[in-house]
Amino acid sequence: MTNLNATIMTAASARLSDSQDSLSSEELRPMGALPLPADAEVRIAGAVREILEALGENPEREGLLDTPQRVAKMYLEVFSGLHQDPRDHLKTQFSADRHHGAVIVKDIRFHSMCEHHLLPVYGKAHVAYLPAGGRLTGLSKIARLVEGFARRPQLQERLTDQIAQGMEDVLAPEAVLVVIEAEHMCMSMRGVRSPGSTTVTSIARGTWLRDSAARMEIMSLLRS
Numbered sequence: 001m002t003n004l005n006a007t008i009m010t011a012a013s014a015r016l017s018d019s020q021d022s023l024s025s026e027e028l029r030p031m032g033a034l035p036l037p038a039d040a041e042v043r044i045a046g047a048v049r050e051i052l053e054a055l056g057e058n059p060e061r062e063g064l065l066d067t068p069q070r071v072a073k074m075y076l077e078v079f080s081g082l083h084q085d086p087r088d089h090l091k092t093q094f095s096a097d098r099h100h101g102a103v104i105v106k107d108i109r110f111h112s113m114c115e116h117h118l119l120p121v122y123g124k125a126h127v128a129y130l131p132a133g134g135r136l137t138g139l140s141k142i143a144r145l146v147e148g149f150a151r152r153p154q155l156q157e158r159l160t161d162q163i164a165q166g167m168e169d170v171l172a173p174e175a176v177l178v179v180i181e182a183e184h185m186c187m188s189m190r191g192v193r194s195p196g197s198t199t200v201t202s203i204a205r206g207t208w209l210r211d212s213a214a215r216m217e218i219m220s221l222l223r224s
């Protein structure tokens with residue numbers, strides 16, 4: 001993403017928001033799967049119909065007739081990450097006894113939804129890790145991890161944190177670095193109307209949290 005009108009860089013840190021408010025607990029924002037109510041689609045469609053009526057629209061007119069159903073299916077798709085544990089993808093593992101360097105997967109494109117406005121957030125995630133004991137996962141599994149956490153109502157900071165935590169939970173690497181660059185439609189198409197501004201967040205864990213020179217080296221590889 002080259003159009004950096006506005007950039008917010010969070011410092012490499014341990015869990016970002018744990019100390020800031022009690023809502024960040026695992027109970028309230030679980031990394032794992034939430035149950036999907038059996039009547040989810042019907043209820044979402046009913047709510048969408050209500051919104052259309054509240055706007056003064058006629059949900060019975062031809063163009064809107066199937067819209068509540070379509071939106072319900074769309075929400076179940078874009079929020080499908082709520083009903084899986086994205087960490088499960090990382091259980092596909094290999095051992096490589098000769099590779100001891102960093103593994104970097106750059107430019108993982110993702111789409112998410114901002115939890116404040118339920119508008120799209122889209123961009124790229126870059127994930128780097130230093131395998132411990134030669135323990136590797138499949139490269140596509142890292143992209144699946146990103147997609148799983150992205151397909152939830154999210155904050156960009158939490159998305160960054162959950163990806164790093166997921167890597168730690170399953171692979172226990174020596175170090176992890178996650179950088180996300182994204183555009184928030186709630187800043188582009190409404191409110192402040194600042195199209196093209198990009199938010200950048202980063203989290204470092206393990207040796208890359210403590211060793212700033214090593215962290216900067218990986219960061220420069222991510223940005224090259």
Ligand SMILES: Nc1nc2c(ncn2[C@@H]2O[C@H](COP(=O)(O)OP(=O)(O)OP(=O)(O)O)[C@@H](O)[C@H]2O)c(=O)[nH]1
Pocket residue numbers: 114115116154155156157184186187190191192
């Ligand atoms: N830190 C952070 N803020 C976000 C994210 N997504 C949206 N926001 C912000 O959340 C804030 C919500 O602010 P509010 O004042 O409650 O809502 P609002 O009146 O719609 O705010 P405006 O967008 O400024 O019009 C806004 O500043 C958004 O830009 C995110 O991923 N991380």
Ligand SMILES: [Zn+2]
Pocket residue numbers: 114115116117118119184186187
């Ligand atoms: Zn928003």
